[in-house]
Amino acid sequence: MAPSPNYRSHAPEQAVPVAAGCGPHPAVPAPTAVLALPADAACVSAARHWSIAVLTLWGLGREDCGTAALVVGELTANAVRYGHRDMSILLLLRPQRLYVCVADSGVVSQDHRPVIPQDPAEHGRGLALVEAVAEAAVAAREPEGWRVGAVLRVGTAGQAARSGAVAL
Template sequence: MQPAEAAYVGAARHFTSELLGLWGLAAEDRIAAELIVDELAANAARHGRAQMSIRLCMHDDGLVITVTDSGEARHHDGASPDSTPPDEHGRGLEIVRRLAGSTCIHDDERGRRVVTTRRLAPLQRSVAGVTSPAS
C-alpha cells in the first residue's frame, strides 16, 4: 500500500513495467497494462482515498490488474483539482475499458476496487525462467 497521492503514480507505472518485463509479456501488453495502471492510480490519487494498492496476476491467457484505494474519500468542492479543463476529465475509465476488455468497479464503505482483465497476445511468455509456448 502506498498513499493515494499523485507522487506515487509514476512508481506504480514503473512497478508494472518492471514486473511485466520480468514475466516476458509482449510489448503491446506491457504498454497497455502500464496505461491502465497509470490511469487507475491517477484516479485513486485524484479522487482521494487514503491508500492505494496495485495487484497484477496472470490467469490463463489474461492479465488481471486490480487497483484498490481505501479510506475515507476526500471531497472536492467541485473544482478541478488541477488546471485541466473540466471537459478533459472523465475519459480515463473509457480508455481503461478499451485497453482492458473487461472492467468491474466495486465501491463500498472501505473504498473502491477496480478490476480489469486484458487478454494477452498469443506469444511465448517466460515466467521465472520457464518458457511456455502459446497455444
C-alpha cells in the same frame, strides 16, 4: 448465465469478479504482484514503472506492458483524485489474461474530494480508456473504499513466467 450488475464485460465468462478482488482465485499458483502506495499524485508514475518492470520480468511483450501501464496509470490516477489516503495495485497473470486491480482505502483526505473538471479534454477519460482496451472492467464501492479492475488479453510471451522460467 447473465453477468451481475457489478460486471461490464465483452464476454460474460471473462468478467471481473468484484467479490473475488478483481481476479480469479486460481487452483494453481499464478504470478501475482502487489504494491501498496499512498494515494499521492507522485505515486502514479511510480506505479506505472513498477507495473512495466514486473510484467517485463514475467515475460510479457512491449505492447502488453504498455497497455497494462496505461491501465495502471489511469486507475491509480483515479484513486489519487477520487479515493482515500492509501491505494494498492494487484497484478495477476493467467493464461492469455492479465488482471489489474487498484483499490483505495483509509481515511478520506480533504485533498481527495471529487472535482468537476473544467476542461473535458483534460479530464474524465480514464475509465473510458480502460474500457476501450480491456476485455472487462468494473468499479465497485466497498466499505473501505473503491476497487476498480480490468482484464486485459495478453500475448503468449508470458508463457515463460507461467512455467516458472523467467529470463533476466
